[in-house]
Amino acid sequence: xxxxxxxxxxxxxxxxxxxxxxxxxxxxxxxxxxxxxxxxxxxxxxxxxxxxxxxxxxxxxxxxxxxxxxxxxxxxxxxxxxxxxxxxxxxxxxxxxxxxxxxxxxxxxxxxxxxxxxxxxxxxxxxxxxxxxxxxxxxxxxxxxxxxxxxxxxxxxxxxxxxxxxxxxxxxxxxxxxxxxxxxxxxxxxxxxxxxxxxxxxxxxxxxxxxxxxxxxxxxxxxxxxxxxxxxxxxxxxxxxxxxxxxxxxxxxxxxxxxxxxxxxxxxxxxxxxxxxxxxxxxxxxxxxxxxxxxxxxxxxxxxxxxxxxxxxxxxxxxxxxxxxxxxxxxxxxxxxxxxxxxxxxxxxxxxxxxxxxxxxxxxxxxxxxxxxxxxxxxxxxxxxxxxxxxxxxxxxxxxxxxxxxxxxxxxxxxxxxxxxxxxxxxxxxxxxxxxxxxxxxxxxxxxxxxxxxxxxxxxxxxxxxxxx
DNA sequence: GCATGATCATGC
DNA sequence: GCATGATCATGC
Numbered sequence: 001x002x003x004x005x006x007x008x009x010x011x012x013x014x015x016x017x018x019x020x021x022x023x024x025x026x027x028x029x030x031x032x033x034x035x036x037x038x039x040x041x042x043x044x045x046x047x048x049x050x051x052x053x054x055x056x057x058x059x060x061x062x063x064x065x066x067x068x069x070x071x072x073x074x075x076x077x078x079x080x081x082x083x084x085x086x087x088x089x090x091x092x093x094x095x096x097x098x099x100x101x102x103x104x105x106x107x108x109x110x111x112x113x114x115x116x117x118x119x120x121x122x123x124x125x126x127x128x129x130x131x132x133x134x135x136x137x138x139x140x141x142x143x144x145x146x147x148x149x150x151x152x153x154x155x156x157x158x159x160x161x162x163x164x165x166x167x168x169x170x171x172x173x174x175x176x177x178x179x180x181x182x183x184x185x186x187x188x189x190x191x192x193x194x195x196x197x198x199x200x201x202x203x204x205x206x207x208x209x210x211x212x213x214x215x216x217x218x219x220x221x222x223x224x225x226x227x228x229x230x231x232x233x234x235x236x237x238x239x240x241x242x243x244x245x246x247x248x249x250x251x252x253x254x255x256x257x258x259x260x261x262x263x264x265x266x267x268x269x270x271x272x273x274x275x276x277x278x279x280x281x282x283x284x285x286x287x288x289x290x291x292x293x294x295x296x297x298x299x300x301x302x303x304x305x306x307x308x309x310x311x312x313x314x315x316x317x318x319x320x321x322x323x324x325x326x327x328x329x330x331x332x333x334x335x336x337x338x339x340x341x342x343x344x345x346x347x348x349x350x351x352x353x354x355x356x357x358x359x360x361x362x363x364x365x366x367x368x369x370x371x372x373x374x375x376x377x378x379x380x381x382x383x384x385x386x387x388x389x390x391x392x393x394x395x396x397x398x399x400x401x402x403x404x405x406x407x408x409x410x411x412x413x414x415x416x417x418x419x420x421x422x423x424x425x426x427x428x429x430x431x432x433x434x435x436x437x438x439x440x441x442x443x444x445x446x447x448x449x450x451x452x453x454x455x456x457x458x459x460x461x462x463x464x465x466x467x468x469x
Numbered sequence: 470g471c472a473t474g475a476t477c478a479t480g481c
Numbered sequence: 482g483c484a485t486g487a488t489c490a491t492g493c
Contacts, residue, residue: 079481278486279479309486317470320488403491409474417472427474430483434476451475452484 001051007065007114007138014069014116015136017049023129025049030129041128042071045118058091060111067138068112072211073122074134082134082219084211085122087179090204095192099160103150108176108204115139119215137218144234145175145210148299151241152176153204163194168202170347171371174242174303179205180338209304227298228291242299243369246351249288250367257361277362278309281353284364305349305369312356312365312467318459321417326428326436326452332384333391333439342384342455346372352466370466372422379422383455386415387425394440396450408432414453422461428454 002013017025022041026048033044043054046061046069055061060068073085090112103109119135141149152173159168170177181188181203188201206214216227231237236245253261258280261267265287267280283293285307291297300307312318324345337343350370355362372380390396390413398411410432414425429435429452437449 276478276487282486307486311488321472323486325485405491407475409491411474424473426472427476428485428487429476431476432474434483 004062005064007062007067010062010065010067011116011138013050014118017045017118017133018136020133021130022048022133025133033129041073041120041131042069044128045069045071058107058111060114062116067114067116069116069118071118071120073131074119074215075122082119082121082215084119084208084215086211087177087208088206088211088214089179089181090206092181092201092203093156093160093178095160095165095190095199098157099193101157103153106153108153112204113140117214117218119218135215135218139214139218142234144229144231144237145302147234147237148174148242148303149176151237156204160192161194163192165190165192165195165199165202166197167374168199169371169374169377170207170344171349174299174349175207175210177205177207178202207302207304210302213298213302227301228286228295229298230289230291231299232290246289247367247369250364253284253288253364254367255363255365257358257363258355259361261364277311277355281309281355282307285353300351303349305351306345307351307353309353309355310462310467311362312354312463314357314359316463316468318463318467321424321426321459322457322462323426323428324455326454329391329436329450330439332388335388337381337384340384342380343377345455346377346380352462354467366467368466373465376422376461376465379420380455383415383420383423383425386419387455390414391438392440394438394443396438396442397444400445410451412453417456417458421458423455423457425453426456427451 003009022030022044026044030044030048033048046052046054050069060066062069070088070090072088074082075085076082091107094107098107101107116138117136118133120131120133123131153176155173156168156176156178159165159172168178170179172178179202181201189198190201192199213227230246231242240248256264258277261284262280265284267283267287286293286295286297289297308322310318310322311320324342327341331341335341348371352366352368352370353364354366354368356365396412396414398413401409401411403409417424432451434452435449436452438447441448442450
C-alpha cells in the first residue's frame with residue numbers, strides 16, 4: 001500500500017484516488033461502514049482507504065511523515081468550473097492553552113504545516129460513497145501566504161489573550177480564520193482564560209476564498225492568469241501587515257477627486273452608471289495595487305474581502321444605506337442563523353472606500369478595513385430572525401398603495417431601518433416584478449413569489465461606526 | 470430630511 | 482440573462 005514513514009509514498013498512494021469514488025477505491029467492507037456526522041467522509045477515507053482508525057489527536061494524521069489528511073467538498077458552478085463548497089476546518093482552538101503558544105510551536109502549526117488534500121464533488125442526490133474524487137495533492141504554504149497566515153494566527157491569539165474569545169470573528173483575519181464549530185450556540189460554549197464570559201467553540205479554518213486558491217494552484221488553473229497579486233515580493237510582509245501595506249498604497253491618492261483620479265489612472269467610464277463611483281474605485285483599487293484590469297485581486301479573493309464604495313456629503317451625511325446581494329426566501333426559511341449566508345457575509349472583512357463631496361466633486365477621503373463588532377453582529381442576527389419570521393408566517397405584505405402615477409407600491413412587514421441600529425431589509429431588484437419564489441404563499445395576495453429583497457447596513461450606522469471612528 | 474420602495478448600468 | 486453594487490424617487 002504505502003510506507004507510513006515516507007511522505008512521498010503516502011502522497012503517491014493518495015493520488016490513486018483521483019477520478020474514483022470511495023466505493024470503487026475501497027474494499028467491499030466500506031459498504032458496511034458506520035460513521036456519521038460532518039467529518040464522515042474523512043473518517044471513511046482514513047479507515048477504509050488508508051486503513052487506520054480516525055483519531056482527534058493533536059498530532060498530524062500521518063505522524064511520521066508529518067502529513068495531515070483533509071477531505072473537503074467541491075461544487076460545480078453553472079459555467080462548469082469547480083469551487084470549494086465551504087471553508088476548510090482544521091483543529092479546534094483550545095482557548096485554555098493556545099494563549100501561551102508561539103506560532104512555530106503551536107498546535108495549529110504542529111498539525112497543519114503540511115496538508116494532504118482530497119477534494120471530492122459534493123452531490124446531494126448521491127450516497128457519499130459515490131462522490132467523485134476530483135483532486136488529490138499535498139499543500140505547503142507559499143511564503144507570502146505563510147506570512148499572512150502567521151499574522152492571522154497572532155491576531156486570533158491576541159484576542160484570546162485580551163479576554164475577547166467570545167468576540168472572535170472570521171472578519172478579524174485574512175486567510176486563516178476562527179470559525180464557529182458545533183451545531184447550536186448553547187452546546188458549543190467554552191470557558192476562556194481571561195474572561196468569565198463563555199465563548200463559542202471555534203476552530204482554525206481556511207476561508208473558502210483561500211481554499212479556492214489552493215484548488216486553483218493544485219489544478220494549475222492559476223496558469224491561465226485570472227489572479228493578479230498585490231504582494232509581488234513576500235518579504236514586504238516582514239515589515240508591515242497586508243492591511244497596512246494596502247492602506248499605504250492609497251495614501252498618495254487621498255484628497256484627489258474622482259475626475260482627477262480617472263484622468264491620472266487613465267480610466268474611462270461613462271458617468272451615467274449608478275455605480276459610477278464603485279466602478280471608478282474598483283479600477284483605482286487595481287491600478288493603485290498594481291493589479292491588471294482584467295484580473296481579480298488575489299489577496300482579496302483569498303480573504304473574501306467585501307469592497308464597499310461610499311459617498312459622503314459635506315455634512316458627513318451618507319445618502320444611501322449599504323446593500324448586500326438579494327436573498328433567497330426559501331434559503332432563509334430553511335437556514336439556522338449559525339449556518340446562514342448572512343452570518344457569513346457580516347463576519348467578513350470589509351474595505352470601505354469613502355468619497356467625500358467637496359462642493360464640486362467627490363474626493364477620495366478615507367480608506368478603511370473594518371469588520372463588524374460582536375455586539376452589532378448580534379443585532380444583525382435580530383434583523384435576520386425577524387426577516388425569517390416574516391417569511392415563515394407568509395405575512396409579508398403590510399399594504400399596497402396606489403401612488404400618484406397610478407402605480408401599486410407594496411409595503412412590507414420586513415424589519416425597517418427605524419427598528420434596528422445596525423441594519424434593515426429593503427427591495428433589491430430590477431423592478432417590483434423581479435421576484436424570487438416564496439416557501440409559504442403570501443397571506444394577503446396569495447402570491448407565490450415576491451420582489452427580491454436584501455439586507456442593508458443603515459447609513460447612519462456606517463457613518464457613526466465606520467466613517468467617523 | 471428621512472424612510473422606504475423602485476430602479477439602473479455594467480460585467481460576466 | 483441575471484446578479485451586483487449601487488442610486489433614484491416619492492411621500493410624509
